[in-house]
Every structure is written in C-alpha cells, then in structure tokens.
Amino acid sequence: MLSHYTYFADISCLESLKWGKAPFTICGSMCGIISVIDRSGEPMNGSAIKNALSLMNERGNGEGAGYAVYGAYPDYADYYALHLFYDNLVEPKAIVEQELEKWGTIEVSEMIPTSEQPRLRREHIPWRYFYKPYPKSMGTAATEEDILIHIMNKINTEIPGALLFSTGKNIGIFKASGWPEDVAEFYRIQDYEGYQWLAHNRYPTNTSGWWGGAHPFNLLDWTVVHNGEITSYGTNRRYLESFGYKCTMYTDTEVVAYLTDLLARRHALPLELALKALAPPFWDEIDNMPENERQLNTTIRMAYGSALMNGPFAIVVANSEGIAGITDRIKLRPLVAAEAGERLYISSEEAAIRVMEQDLEHIWMPRAGEPVIGRVR
Amino acid sequence: MPIGSTPPKYRVRIDNDRCMLCEQCIENCPYGTFRKEGNKILVNSRACTGCHRCIAMCPRDAIDLEEKPVDYRSHPIWTREAREAIYNQARTGKIILAGMGNILEVPPIFDRLLLDACQVTNPSIDPLREPMELRTYIGKKPSKVEVATKPNGDIELLTHLAPNLKCETPIMIGHMSYGAISLNAQLSLARGAAAQGTFMGTGEGGLHKHLYPYQDHMIVQVASGRFGVDIDYLERGAAIEIKIGQGAKPGIGGHLPGEKVDESVSGTRMIPVSSDAISPAPHHDIYSIEDLAQLVRGLKEATEWKKPVFVKIAAVHNVAAIASGIARSSADAVVIDGFRGGTGAAPRVFRDHVGIPIEAAVAAVDEKLRHHGVRNEVSVIASGGIRDSADVTKTIALGADAVYIGTAALISLGCRVCGSCYRGLCPWGIATQRPDLVARLDPDIMWENVSNLINGWTLEIAELMGAAGINSIESLRGNRDRLRAYMLDENLMEVLDVKTVGAGA
Ligand code: SF4
Ligand code: SF4
Numbered sequence: 001m002l003s004h005y006t007y008f009a010d011i012s013c014l015e016s017l018k019w020g021k022a023p024f025t026i027c028g029s030m031c032g033i034i035s036v037i038d039r040s041g042e043p044m045n046g047s048a049i050k051n052a053l054s055l056m057n058e059r060g061n062g063e064g065a066g067y068a069v070y071g072a073y074p075d076y077a078d079y080y081a082l083h084l085f086y087d088n089l090v091e092p093k094a095i096v097e098q099e100l101e102k103w104g105t106i107e108v109s110e111m112i113p114t115s116e117q118p119r120l121r122r123e124h125i126p127w128r129y130f131y132k133p134y135p136k137s138m139g140t141a142a143t144e145e146d147i148l149i150h151i152m153n154k155i156n157t158e159i160p161g162a163l164l165f166s167t168g169k170n171i172g173i174f175k176a177s178g179w180p181e182d183v184a185e186f187y188r189i190q191d192y193e194g195y196q197w198l199a200h201n202r203y204p205t206n207t208s209g210w211w212g213g214a215h216p217f218n219l220l221d222w223t224v225v226h227n228g229e230i231t232s233y234g235t236n237r238r239y240l241e242s243f244g245y246k247c248t249m250y251t252d253t254e255v256v257a258y259l260t261d262l263l264a265r266r267h268a269l270p271l272e273l274a275l276k277a278l279a280p281p282f283w284d285e286i287d288n289m290p291e292n293e294r295q296l297n298t299t300i301r302m303a304y305g306s307a308l309m310n311g312p313f314a315i316v317v318a319n320s321e322g323i324a325g326i327t328d329r330i331k332l333r334p335l336v337a338a339e340a341g342e343r344l345y346i347s348s349e350e351a352a353i354r355v356m357e358q359d360l361e362h363i364w365m366p367r368a369g370e371p372v373i374g375r376v377r
Numbered sequence: 378m379p380i381g382s383t384p385p386k387y388r389v390r391i392d393n394d395r396c397m398l399c400e401q402c403i404e405n406c407p408y409g410t411f412r413k414e415g416n417k418i419l420v421n422s423r424a425c426t427g428c429h430r431c432i433a434m435c436p437r438d439a440i441d442l443e444e445k446p447v448d449y450r451s452h453p454i455w456t457r458e459a460r461e462a463i464y465n466q467a468r469t470g471k472i473i474l475a476g477m478g479n480i481l482e483v484p485p486i487f488d489r490l491l492l493d494a495c496q497v498t499n500p501s502i503d504p505l506r507e508p509m510e511l512r513t514y515i516g517k518k519p520s521k522v523e524v525a526t527k528p529n530g531d532i533e534l535l536t537h538l539a540p541n542l543k544c545e546t547p548i549m550i551g552h553m554s555y556g557a558i559s560l561n562a563q564l565s566l567a568r569g570a571a572a573q574g575t576f577m578g579t580g581e582g583g584l585h586k587h588l589y590p591y592q593d594h595m596i597v598q599v600a601s602g603r604f605g606v607d608i609d610y611l612e613r614g615a616a617i618e619i620k621i622g623q624g625a626k627p628g629i630g631g632h633l634p635g636e637k638v639d640e641s642v643s644g645t646r647m648i649p650v651s652s653d654a655i656s657p658a659p660h661h662d663i664y665s666i667e668d669l670a671q672l673v674r675g676l677k678e679a680t681e682w683k684k685p686v687f688v689k690i691a692a693v694h695n696v697a698a699i700a701s702g703i704a705r706s707s708a709d710a711v712v713i714d715g716f717r718g719g720t721g722a723a724p725r726v727f728r729d730h731v732g733i734p735i736e737a738a739v740a741a742v743d744e745k746l747r748h749h750g751v752r753n754e755v756s757v758i759a760s761g762g763i764r765d766s767a768d769v770t771k772t773i774a775l776g777a778d779a780v781y782i783g784t785a786a787l788i789s790l791g792c793r794v795c796g797s798c799y800r801g802l803c804p805w806g807i808a809t810q811r812p813d814l815v816a817r818l819d820p821d822i823m824w825e826n827v828s829n830l831i832n833g834w835t836l837e838i839a840e841l842m843g844a845a846g847i848n849s850i851e852s853l854r855g856n857r858d859r860l861r862a863y864m865l866d867e868n869l870m871e872v873l874d875v876k877t878v879g880a881g882a
Contacts, residue, residue, distance in 0.1 A: 229499040231846035234774075234858030242747035267521040270532065282508050296524070296534045302541065303519045305851030306753055312499050312846070329848065330507055332500055 031215075031227035032056030032201035034347040035316040036356065037323045037374040042342065043071055044197065046189035052352040053180040053199045059227075059348060062119075064202030064214035065183040066175025068223040070320055071194035073170050076130040079107055080148060083166030083173055084155070085124035085211055092161035093127070099154055103147050104133035112174075117186045120178040123211050124163070126187075128172075145220055145265075152219070153246045163212045168221050170320065175200075175214040195376060196323060198316055200225040219257040221265075221319040226253040227348055228313030228333045239306035259307050260317050271324060272371060275317075277304040279329050279369040316346050322375035331368035338363040344374035380464050387425040388446035391418045395439035402431035402440060407802040407814060428795040430804035462725065474632065475725040476798040476808075478625060478762060478784060479717045486736035486865070487768045491878060493859040494844040502848050504839040510849040511835055511842075513779050515549075515576075515616070515756045516541030516685040516709040539709065540685050542596075542616055545574030546835040547773060547850060550827070551714075551760050551781030552598050552618065552689075554580025556633050556642045556654065557721040557798070558787070560587060562807045564820035566786055567591035569827025573835070578781065581620060581631055581656060583645035584610050596687065599676065601630050602656030604646040608679060616709075617676050618687040619669070621660070624718030624735070624761040626727040627691030630656035634722065636801045639810045666699075670706035677707060685709035692716060692738035692761065693731075697745035700757075704746055710756035712781065713738050717762025719784040721808055722799035735761040736775060740873045743776025743855055752776075752855075766837035775873065776855040789830040790823050858882070 034052050038044060046067060053065065073081050082100075086092050100106055112126040133147040142150075148167050155164045166173035172194075174187040180201050184190070200215035215225045230236065230252040237247045237255060243266070245258045256278075263274035277300050280286075286297045301308070312332030316325045325346035327335045338345045338353045339362045345353040350363060366372045389410060396418055403411040403418070410424040411431065425442070432440050449457050458480070462473055495501040502509070517539040525533045550570050555563055557580060564587060570577040571594040578596045579588075583605020588595065597614030599606050611617055622628065633654035643650040663669050673686050688703045689712035690696065700711045715735025720728065739759045746752035759772045760781035769780050784794065791805040798808035806818030838850075847853050861878040862870045870877065 229846075231495070231499060231859075232852030232856060234856035235852050235854055238743075238747060238776075238855045238857075239753065242750050242752055267523075269522065269524065270526060273522075273524065273532065283510055283512050284508065292534075296532060299519070299522055299534055299536055299538055301851075302514050302538060303522045303536070303753075305518075305849075306854065308849055308851045310847045310849060310852035330502070 031203050032059030032348045032352065033199070033215075033225040033227050033314065033316055034345070034352050034356075035196075035198040035225065035318065035323050035325070036343055036345050037196045037318075037376065038342050039322075039344065039374060039377050040342040041071075041195045041376050043193040043195055045191070045193045046184065046197065048356045049197045049199050050181060050184035050189050052347070052355040053184075053201050055352050055355050056201050056349055057179060059203060060180065060201035061203045062177075062179045064175070064177050064200075064211075065180040066173065066200050066202075066214045066216050066225075067184065067187070067189050068171065068173050068198040068216040068218065068225070068318070069192050069194035070168075070171050070196035070223075070318065072172035072192050073130070076107065077170045079130035079132055080144075080167055080169055081172060082129040082131050082164060083112065084127045084129075085163045085165065086127050087124060087161035089125060089127075092159055095159050096155055096162050096164075099151060099159070100129065100131060103137050103151060104131055106131055113188060114186050115188060117178065117182045120176060120182045120186050123177065126174075128166075148220060149245075157246060165212060166218045168218055168223070168320075171218065171221070171223065173216055173218045173223065175216065176211050177214065196318060198223055198225045198318055198323070200227075215253060217253045217257055219254070219261055222257045222261050223318045224253055224256045224260070224315060226256055226313060226315045228315075228328070229311050230255065230309050230313060231311030232309055235306055236309060256309070256315055256317060259309070263304065263307065264319075271322075271373060273300060275324055275326050275371040276300060276369075277307050278309045279326055280304075280308060281369065282329070314348060320376075322373060324374075325366065325372040326370075327366065327368055329369045335372075336363065336365055337372045344372075346372055346374075380467065383461055383464055384445070384447040384449070385422050386445065387427050388422045388443045389420045389425050389431075390441040390443075391420060392439045392441065393417065395437045397437055397439075399436060401434045401436065405430045405434045405804060407804050407809075407811070426795045426797040426800075427793070428797065428804045429793045433791075473725040474722045474799050475728055475796065476720065476722055477794050477796040478719040479729050481729050485717070485762060486734050486869070486873075487762075487764075487771055489863050489865045490736070490771050490873075490875065491861045491863050492767065492770060492774070492841060492845065493861070495846040499846045501846055502843040504836075504843040507843070507848060509839040509843055511546050511838060513544045513547045513850055514541040515544060515687075515758065515779055517756075518754050520750075520754050540683055541709075542576055542685060543574075544576060544779060546831060547779040547838070548573075548769060548831050548834055549575050549596075549758070549779055549781050550577035550786045551783040552578030552580040552596070552620065553721075553783055553787070554582030554598075554604075554631075554633070555585050555645050556580075556582040556637055556810070558807050559803075559809055559815040559818065560585055560641070561815050561818040561820045561823075562787070562790060563588060564591075565790055565818065565823040566827050567595060568820060568824035569786075569789075569831065570594050572824065572828040573831040575831060576615060578618060579614070581605070582633075582642065583647065584613055585641070585645045589613065599672075600656050601658070601660045602654060604648060604654060604656070607647075611676065611680050611684070614684065616685040616687060617680065618689055618712065619660075619672060619676070620689045621663070621669070622689070622691035622693070622714070623720065624691045624714030624716050624732055625720035626723040627693050627716075627732045629658045629724070629727060632722045632799075634799060634801060637810050642810060666702040666706070669703065673706050673708050687712050687758065689714060691718075691731075692733045692735055694733060696733065696738045697741040700742040701745045701749050701751070704751045704755040705749070708755065710758055710778075711742065712758040712760065713742055713777075714781075715759070715761025718760060719787075720798075735759050735763075735772065737869065737872050739772055739775045739777050740857075744874065766834040766841065769834060770838050770841045770853070771860060773850065773853050774856050774860050776857075778854060786827055786830065789826045790818060
C-alpha cells in the first residue's frame with residue numbers, strides 16, 4: 001500500500017458515516033572547482049592550478065573559466081585592486097573614474113596585460129586600478145568597505161559598458177569566456193604568484209557565456225567559486241536586499257559572497273558558524289545535540305533561516321585569512337579535500353588535486369554540510 | 378407582501394422508487410424540509426439551505442437537489458443576488474448578514490500563479506528518501522546572532538531567543554470562537570492540530586475548560602469585546618493574539634447572534650445568556666499604533682514575557698504600512714487576513730467588497746518589512762481563502778511564514794459551505810449550539826479528519842518543495858523566483874514581484 005497516497009474519488013461509503021465514523025477515502029551544472037592554500041603563506045605561481053583546472057575540462061563547456069589569487073599585488077597591498085571589464089575605453093571609463101575620484105584616489109590605472117588566444121573571443125577590455133577610498137567621504141559611519149560596495153553597486157547597475165568584478169586588497173580575479181587553459185594563457189596566469197588560489201571551470205546554464213558570469217566571484221576580501229545551483233536564490237536575494245546588498249551579477253553565486261560577508265564580517269560570526277548558517281544541520285540532528293550546542297544551532301537556524309542555501313552546491317569561499325569548502329546539506333555536488341605539508345587542497349575531483357601534487361598525505365571526502373577550513377598561520 | 382415571494386434557491390426531490398422511508402432525512406434536517414405523510418416523504422424546498430446533510434445520510438441516494446431551479450431573466454449587472462438583496466432590504470430596511478466567505482466572481486490570484494520544479498541542472502529531492510523540513514518557528518527572531526569565543530576555543534552564545542511557537546508544519550488553524558462554532562468542533566480542531574504539532578486559535582470567545590488539555594497548542598485571542606479575557610486565560614494559551622480586524626469584515630467588530638449564546642457559551646465568554654455578542658469595531662483602548670504597542674507590551678508584561686503576542690489585521694489597502702508599524706512594536710507576528718476569509722456572520726457588503734486578496738497583501742507586507750529591515754525579525758501569518766496545499770506553498774513563496782486555515786478545517790469536519798452559519802442550526806454540528814446538533818459531531822472521531830487534512834497537505838507541500846529542489850521551508854519563504862504569473866497583468870506582477878510564465882531564471 002502506498003502509505004502517503006490516496007485516490008481522488010467520490011466519497012460514497014455510507015456505512016462509516018452512518019455510524020458516526022469519519023468518512024474515509026479509498027486507500028487505495030556541472031562545473032569544476034579547485035582551490036589551494038599554502039598555510040605558511042609561501043607564494044605559488046599559477047601554472048599548477050591552470051593544469052589542474054584544464055584536467056577537469058569535462059566539467060566545463062568552454063564558456064567560462066577563471067582564477068583568483070590572493071597575494072597577487074604585494075607592491076600595492078594597501079590599495080584596493082579593482083578589476084573591471086570595459087566595453088570601450090571612451091564613455092564608461094570616464095564615468096567610472098569620475099565616480100572613483102568622488103570617493104577616493106586612483107593610484108594606478110592600467111590595462112590588465114593579456115595575450116590574444118585563437119580560441120578566445122575578446123568581448124571586453126580588462127582594466128585595473130589600485131585605489132584608495134577617502135575614509136569619511138561618505139559620512140562618519142561609512143567604512144572603506146561601505147564605500148567600495150557603493151561604488152560596485154553604482155558601476156554595475158548604473159554605468160553601461162562597465163563591470164566591476166574584483167574589489168579586494170592584494171587580490172586579483174581573472175576570468176573570461178573560454179576554456180581554462182585559454183583563459184589562463186590570455187591573462188598569463190603563470191606570471192602571478194600568491195599564497196592562495198581558487199579556480200573555476202564553467203558549464204553555464206543560467207547565464208550563458210557572459211564574462212561577468214564566469215567565476216570566481218569576488219566582493220572585497222571575499223571570493224567564491226561554486227558548482228551547482230542555489231534553489232533558495234530568491235529567498236537569499238530578498239534577505240540580502242533588506243541589508244542593502246544589490247544582486248546585480250545575474251548569478252546565484254554572488255549571494256554566497258554577500259551572505260558570507262554579512263554573517264562573517266558585518267555580524268562578526270566565526271567563519272565556522274557563518275558557514276553553518278548557510279548549510280545547517282537538520283532539525284532532527286539539532287534536537288539531539290547536547291544542550292549548549294543545541295541552543296547555539298537552534299539560534300543560528302532561527303535567526304538565519306533566510307540565509308540557508310538550498311539546492312545542490314559545492315563551494316569554496318575564501319578571504320585573505322584562508323579558504324573554506326562546503327557542500328549543501330545532502331551533498332548533491334562532489335567535494336574532496338587533501339593535504340600535503342602546508343598545503344590544503346579542495347576540489348571537485350581528486351584527479352585535479354593530483355595534477356598539482358603527487359605526494360598527498362591525507363585525502364578525504366568531507367561530509368555534507370561539514371566545512372573544510374584552511375587558514376594562513 | 379406586495380413583492381411576493383422570490384424563486385426558491387433549491388429544489389429537493391425524493392425518488393419514491395428508491396426511498397425506503399427510513400426517515401433519516403427528516404431526523405437530520407434541522408430546517409424542517411422533510412415530513413412524512415402516509416407512505417411518502419414530502420418536501421418543502423424553501424426550507425433547504427443546501428447543506429447536504431440529508432443527501433449524505435440517505436442510505437438509498439434517493440434525494441435530488443437542484444440549485445436555482447427557477448432563475449430570473451438573465452442579466453449581467455442585475456444578478457440574482459443584487460435583485461434579491463434589494464427585495465430583502467425593501468422588506469426589512471436592515472443590513473443584510475451573510476455567512477462564509479466572499480462570493481465575488483473574480484478568479485483567485487492563486488490560480489494564476491504556477492510553481493516550479495527541477496529538471497537536469499539541479500536534482501529534485503525525494504521526500505520519501507531524503508529529509509524534508511517543514512518545521513516553522515513563529516515569533517521574534519534576533520536580527521543577528523552574537524557569540525563570544527572563549528580562550529579554550531568554545532563558542533558562547535550571547536543572543537537569547539524570544540519565545541517562539543514551534544510548528545511542525547506551516548499550517549495552523551485560525552481563530553473560530555466558541556459560540557460561533559460548537560465546543561465539539563473546537564475540540565476536534567484542537568486535538569487535530571495538537572496531533573500534527575501545530576496550533577489553533579480560540580477566537581474571541583474565551584477558552585472552555587474542556588480545551589485545557591490542548592492549551593499548549595492554542596493561541597488565545599484578545600478582541601475588541603474582550604470576551605473571556607482574564608489572566609488565567611492569557612496564561613493558558615501558547616501565544617496571545619490581538620485581533621484588530623478580520624478579512625471577511627474589515628473595520629467592524631464581531632457578530633454573534635444571541636440564539637447561539639447558551640449557558641456554556643455565556644460562561645466561557647463572560648456575557649449574559651442569549652445576549653447578542655457584538656464586539657465593537659475598534660478596541661476602545663487602541664486609537665493609534667502607539668496604543669497598540671502599549672497593549673502588546675501590557676499583555677507581555679502580564680504574562681512575564683513568556684508568550685509570543687500576535688496582531689491580526691484585515692488585508693486593507695494600506696496593509697503593508699500598518700503591518701510594518703505592528704512589526705516595529707514588540708509584536709512577535711503579524712497575521713494578515715485576506716478578503717476571502719470566512720466568517721459565521723458578516724454584513725454582505727463587507728464580506729464581498731472590503732479589503733484586498735491575501736496574495737497581494739502578503740507580497741506587499743513582505744516587501745515593506747524587508748524595506749524596513751525587520752522582515753526577518755517578525756513572523757507573517759497569512760489567511761483568508763486558502764484551499765489546498767498549493768495555496769499554502771504559494772503563500773509561503775510570496776513571503777509568509779505560515780498560514781491559518783479556517784473554512785478548510787471546517788470542511789474537513791463535514792461543513793458544506795452552505796453559508797447559513799448565522800442561523801445557528803448547522804446540521805453538521807459545527808456552527809450551532811443546539812445540543813442534539815452538536816452531538817452529531819463526535820470530537821473523539823472527528824479530530825482525525827482535521828489531523829489527516831493537515832497531514833495530507835503537509836506531505837503535499839513536502840513533495841512540492843522536493844520537486845523544486847528545496848529541503849527546508851526557510852528556503853521557500855519569500856522565494857518568488859520559484860513562482861510564475863499566468864495571465865496576470867503587469868501591475869499585479871510588479872506587486873507580487875513575480876515574473877511571467879515563459880520567463881527564465
Ligand atoms: S433519508 Fe432517503 S431513504 Fe430515508 S426517508 Fe429520506 S429520502 Fe427516503
Ligand atoms: S459550518 Fe455548518 S452552517 Fe456553516 S457553512 Fe458549514 S455546514 Fe453550513
């Protein structure tokens with residue numbers, strides 16, 4: 001018998017009714033991600049991660065790939081490194097620079113060096129600024145970060161032909177539509193060095209081949225690479241909007257960055273807890289926890305229900321202090337982690353990690369919703 | 378009577394070949410439609426209200442019921458209802474009372490909203506095989522959680538939760554008072570709600586002592602008449618609800634005809650036997666939002682801040698701003714009752730013409746609360762015309778935390794929506810206090826109907842969520858991206874913040 005089901009039929013059984021009984025009814029996107037951190041802060045150049053990402057080409061379709069590197073600009077470590085796509089260098093650039101100068105000073109303005117690739121169609125002109133906002137230019141309460149967020153919203157919603165997609169200090173995001181190796185060659189990724197890398201190979205379903213839609217996605221110190229689809233996007237977006245975030249990238253990934261920013265930066269939750277809020281334990285598990293833990297988890301879930309991310313996902317989220325990998329609550333997307341000395345790897349596939357490092361000491365599959373965190377010492 | 382009689386509403390006929398003269402119909406009809414003469418059951422069709430009790434009880438299916446056997450000359454403007462209301466008022470010179478919900482002939486917005494499901498790019502989740510969470514907490518939530526990390530690395534929680542109702546399903550039963558409905562009906566509803574781990578409202582009629590065993594699953598109501606309200610009552614409820622207004626009759630108070638006020642109702646309500654219980658339109662101590670905030674705090678103070686306090690308003694034009702004011706008092710939840718909400722008795726013009734649909738009201742309230750940055754701190758309960766689990770799912774996707782059902786719960790007890798509740802003779806033992814009629818509804822049996830209904834809907838919601846790739850109700854709440862509008866106009870789509878069918882992500 002199908003215990004949960006009933007048939008939609010006429011209620012015609014009179015006997016049961018007659019004798020006062022209740023009338024009874026007759027029962028009868030796939031993507032590839034990889035990330036590495038060197039916990040001693042030792043820089044690594046981009047060639048290894050490029051090879052690792054290309055190994056996962058089956059997980060992409062040549063419509064988007066990207067790299068994030070922390071520690072990219074040691075000479076300008078105190079400046080916000082702004083990466084933009086310009087459609088042309090005439091109108092949008094002048095308006096953007098006018099906006100930037102309103103709130104701070106541009107130290108360096110330059111085209112990001114690229115080299116033409118036969119398979120890659122140059123849709124935009126990648127540009128970068130090293131920028132310092134004036135503290136207090138927005139009033140006493142606004143922080144530098146608030147200024148940057150304002151600028152990002154302004155550029156991305158109001159200035160056609162310009163897209164600001166990288167706003168961290170000492171962080172560089174490099175992305176485009178194309179296969180991982182072509183995007184890497186285009187930006188000459190191997191020339192950059194950093195203690196922490198995130199890379200993403202895309203099989204887009206919701207925003208086709210648009211450069212801005214490629215990952216990694218960055219906001220200030222936060223960077224995200226993401227495999228999956230967030231079915232709670234509408235809920236998360238509306239929640240974030242009530243805190244003044246604007247979701248403008250047409251991708252569900254940006255909500256991960258904003259949610260992490262909200263919880264870990266603005267609400268100052270420890271990263272483990274912030275990630276717990278995004279993929280919390282089930283109520284059944286919470287109900288059976290020891291009292292203190294139960295209280296904590298109940299409070300987090302009740303307060304941050306709208307931050308809970310649903311749907312299949314595997315994510316690596318990073319800031320300058322480290323990287324963290326997490327999957328959805330029932331692990332509908334793969335994620336493996338591995339360690340070799342100071343290095344922690346998080347990836348969709350073990351094979352990709354092995355391209356970067358043959359000598360792994362420890363390799364494991366994190367459980368659903370259980371964060372893997374690597375911090376710089 | 379110069380106008381003469383209007384055409385009968387129903388025609389009842391007995392098929393004498395089938396009839397076995399068991400007289401069930403005579404016994405069951407409190408309106409005296411049937412009588413026996415010789416070897417025949419005779420019928421007075423004019424007495425019939427269309428309640429179907431006889432049809433349900435006839436063992437031979439010998440009864441035929443036809444609605445509007447003789448109609449007026451058809452006319453698009455001068456409908457039957459319009460004409461008959463005039464005849465009625467020409468005769469009486471009074472306000473026309475009517476029962477059950479709005480009968481305005483416009484399609485519910487619910488029917489123009491379609492839900493989403495997963496295909497390929499994200500897997501749907503199978504609720505028979507994977508956990509599916511519908512638990513809903515109703516009450517104030519902290520806007521942020523504060524913790525301190527101790528030197529040994531342990532995390533200490535600094536934020537304390539306000540009391541919340543823990544519902545195992547987002548479906549609650551709305552307020553239907555003792556008086557308006559029978560004690561047996563209330564008992565069935567309360568036990569059914571308790572069995573499903575959810576809650577029901579007492580209505581404004583006090584709390585009968587037979588309901589005490591279910592008090593942990595009951596929300597006690599404080600309405601403008603203050604019927605039945607004392608400290609004992611407040612302390613017994615799991616939560617307290619201040620009723621400002623009701624969707625079926627915004628802007629006016631309750632109407633309980635004296636015929637329904639027997640000894641027991643009078644005791645529970647604390648009013649004299651047979652007196653009409655007409656609660657005043659406004660609360661006489663609430664003339665502004667500050668006054669409301671004071672009452673909310675007063676009730677909390679009286680119950681030592683242990684009970685969540687809800688405020689219920691009718692969905693009126695400015696519902697969003699009003700709800701926002703309520704949300705910023707110490708209220709824990711705002712209840713919005715849409716214009717399709719049912720009632721035992723309401724003036725016809727109010728029932729059909731005042732207020733707005735719940736779909737638009739929830740969308741507007743959710744938006745406004747978010748705009749003011751308080752949406753997440755307060756719960757939103759929606760009610761008024763919710764007919765099935767799809768309506769519940771859509772209401773939550775539009776932004777509600779939970780729903781109240783009223784009419785649907787009564788239908789699970791046999792109610793046929795005949796709309797004659799105000800006559801106090803409900804043949805199903807629901808909207809009546811006549812002991813022989815009340816006895817027809819055995820709460821020890823009928824609670825299961827209520828429980829089954831909530832259970833069935835809850836399973837369906839779980840299936841709908843799973844199909845949409847969502848395994849926790851929080852991720853459905855306000856997730857308007859998972860709704861599409863089918864033949865709704867652009868303005869309404871803007872209010873609902875829903876895209877048209879055919880529009881992608
Ligand atoms: S209940 Fe049916 S069978 Fe019995 S007397 Fe009435 S019509 Fe005849
Ligand atoms: S409660 Fe009774 S009187 Fe009211 S509509 Fe339902 S069946 Fe008719």
